Amino acid sequence: MSEPATMSVDTSKALPGATPARGPRWYTGRDAVMIYILIVFLLYAMITIPRFASPVTTGFLILDVIPTLLIAMPMTLIIITGEIDLSVASIAGLSSATLGMMWAGGSNIWLSMAVALVVGLLAGIFNGVLIAFVGLPSLAVTIGTLALFRGLALVVIGDNAVANFPKEITALASSKLGATGIPIMLIPVLVVVVIFGLILHQTAFGRGLYAMGYSKDAAHFVGINVGLSKFWLYLASGVVAAAAGIFWTLRYTSARSDNASGLELTVIAAVLLGGVSIFGGKGSIPGVLAGVLLIGSLNYALRLGRVSDVVLVSLTGLLLIASVIAPSISASITRWRHERRLRRQLSAPAEPSVTG
Amino acid sequence: MQVSTAPDSTPVLSLTGALKTFGPVVALADGTIELRAGEILALCGENGAGKSTLVKILAGVHSPDAGQFTVEGNQCSFKSVADSKAMGISVIYQEPTLFPDLSVAENIFIGRQPKNRLGLIDHALMRRNAAALFVRLGVPMDPARSAEGLSIADQQLIEIAKAISLDAKVLVMDEPTAALSGSEVRRLFGVARSLRDAGAAILFISHRFDEVFELCDRITVMRDGRYIGTHLTATVSVEDIVRDMVGRDIDALYPRTETVIGEVVLSVDKLSRKGVFSNISFEVRAGEIVALAGLVGAGRTEVARAIFGIDKSTSGHVTVHNTALPVGNPRAAIAAGIGFVPEDRRKQGLVMDLSVARNTALTLRHKFSRFGLINSRAEKQTAATWSRKLQVKTSSMDQPVSTLSGGNQQKVVLAKWLATEPQVLIIDEPTRGIDVGTKAEVHRLINELAGHGMAILMISSELPEVLGMADTVLVMHEGLITARLDRDSASPEAVMHAATGSKEKNS
């Protein structure tokens, strides 16, 4: 309601002295700030925490963040369109349970993994159809499928835990590239990250996602098929979450129905911390990458520094809150400065106004 | 309320020299208004003259940065809407602000619902009170139904019922008739007059001079955020008011250029959307400007949206150069050469957080893709070319459009569509919300585009714009085309008659 007032007059009548705001460059943007914070933190940790700068750290840190990082990719795109997917961790759990049951039932390990991925695909399609084509609110739908998919995981595997996966496969999940400490699994994960980065930032489809997130109307007017775009995103989210579930299973050599439970909130926290706006229309993959790594390395560093896990949870929460209220704080400072300048100008003698 | 005060009594409300800025934008430079008990005062001015901002100051939504404000002689500064209400000021906005999930009765009495002995809301009494108000207004309305899905006219009646129940001393109506039919307007006027006769002061904002002159006692004119003057209705002519509003004679605004009109480019045949509009047929030729005139809510924008494929039509055909467009597919419409500059440029035309380059190239995103990846350099070059042509003032192509001024944002929207090199350009309210100087620039540009052979379909609520620009005027009323006028036969009377009159003949 109040918007039109601001656009009703051209800035040809701008107040003298009020220079138009300079547009933020890539190096001052919200996501860039996240990258700086990450770098500063990593440097600080390397210097002050004795065992932080070691291949072991790199290895465990990366292995720890891989599930979050994977799921954060489609989640970033989904949140940029103004939607959300709370069911990702349940999909990971369902795929883990499927993998376990197939393997325990005597199937080939590769076939089991493929079926687990297909299950994720179907789960994504289910979300996608309800949200994109039936038009239900994604928050409500994915709260429902969060319960549904986790429930199906229970149905599939019950209380059991399947652990006897083939050694060479589980070893692959945590093996390192020589002495660098970098897990081999990082390579496919980076491929996924690059693919999502390119899709979001460098394709017509990605441009469309920003438009949809800013305003569905604006997207319609440039011929974007909003429903279909959302459908693809939820489908991708299902597949990637299933992949994360498979990784989780192999890394911890355990297929259980409650694998990755609660991970959806960590992922969302990381994505928002990385500068993606919950309102949609804003955010970038590099920022999210920094957000995920920051949460991951912070947790790891604190654990190394013998800070118990318990405080870590609070820290994630505080970071999240700080990251969303920071823009509000800076906006109120800008407003205050503008008002002060205005008052100063008004106290100067004003030209006589036209009367009739 | 007492009937006593004559129109020349002391003002109930007076605002002098109000200033309101939003960031670097001055929305109101000199807001001045004086309302007396027992009168209806008209406030006239073009879009962007600052009327809405002034109304919001009276309503307590905005607080002015400077200026004198008195109500019944007492100095006032409203911190909230509640303050304004407490002083007896009721505002009815152009689009009524009702709560769709609440009942009609509750919408009237929210915040002051009658209570029973237990201190709880007496829902039955509330409904009875609401019913009594509707009886007073002479309209049948079920107080128990939810407000969802009520027509604008009915919503306004609820707002008026609310104002009556508040015993408002001052009633502000911001373009209340914009979406009403003739009979609904007459009903509204009846209510307004009886409120005035009961001693209320009414501020009536309208673009329709016939209404202003029929209803109002005095007329205040604003232009470019400033107070221009106040006249007694009896002693002034429409021409005088228009001159005050525009600041010059109308003819100077519309340079009529003779263009060569070519073959049919866009052809719309018996297009209908159930419950919205029906049987819409017309053609737009190369170099021709066709205006869709009519009242807000007549279905003009809806027709344009259906042509472009944003809404699905239920029957009929749209063809561009004899190629039929599929139903409900904007991408096909763009590919066929249609461009659409929507009315709400900020919400529908731009993605505020994206850069100038990306906004401009959003319509061409598929064209710039090679192996699926967008060629950023080609994107920027095209954007730069069109920004230069339209003189968009921006420090760089990477600047987010949110940092541009309103006028420059409008140009980016236009650039975005011109970059597709369309054969048909649909422009919805081309000059809404821009100042007089930029208006002339936009008009010149549209003429120029037509001169280059583009077929233009323009939706406009501003009569001078319609009459000054169009080669053919189509007038819509209640979802039907009620008149087709060529340049010579299009007179203000003919257009207004077709836009409002057809229903009266039927009833």
Next chain:
Amino acid sequence: MSAPAIGTLNNSPKQGGKSASAWLKLRELPVTVALVVLVVVTAVINPLFLSPQGMKDLLLNATIMMLLAAGQTMVIVTRNIDLSVGSILGLVAFGTGSIFAANPNMPIVLVVLIGMVFGAVLGSLNGLLTVWAKVPSLVITLGTLYVFRGLNNAWAGPKQHFAGDRPQAFGNLSVNTVLGMPIITLVAVIVVIILAIFMIGSRPGRDLYAIGSDPEAAKLFGINVSRRVFTAFLINGALAGLAGVLYASRFNAVGATTGSGLELDVVAAAVVGGVAIFGGSGTVIGATIGAILLNTITSSLTALRVDKFWQQAIVGVLIITAILIDRLASLRHAKNLREKEGRNV
């Protein structure tokens, strides 16, 4: 008034009680029908289900969720959400355990009061951040979910308080019955009824619906949106606090992870109970019935000897069904309006 009455309005005033169609439009109807069908079917197959003990278990299990769902309804109606309720409940439950461990003779009423105030303080923090920073409460309360849980972890560590540390009378609240209802359930029912009356029969309660219906209009209307939303979060926090105290009475152990994961169940109960996730409509009673329904499913499955592992999946199906029903109803309503009140063209 001499306003001419012209019959352009085609809706005529209706008098008298609710017609059949009005009852059908009630948002609580689907959930109530589902609950009744579930209980009847289960009772027919397994008569033990409705035995006094069966009923008592059913109610006891639903008590905590009823309180949380009722509070959550208040927040959701304003177009907000509070995901931190599970963490608030956990903190208060552990706090209750700690109080009794340190001072077993503390009056129970006082402990309840302390728990509610503690919850209210945590809830008002959510409200403050949401209102002041103008950030969606989904994000804020996701953050405080972690912060409160972390505080709980830091406070409790590996320590757990067991029922043995608490006075017998406190534990008896969940054992003794009045009118066949466990005392903690009775407390919850009374609180829910008070809240329902507040939402239907008080001005601030109606303001909450107005805010959720159209926040911008509410501002234009002069409703103090910030204060009302803040209050909703505060009361929701107090109810979560109460639920936390009752939790400590009902369950044996309270520790660092008490109540984790409850938040989504609570939102699910509200949605199943007909509360619109984007505000404006839905009732406390509906959400409470939703909470009872979700808990009853677990008991029914056991009574029907269905694999207990199906329970959560069924909850998921229910939530989605509830949203679908809502959507279909509103689509039909919109279509009716367009064809009935739209132009006859």
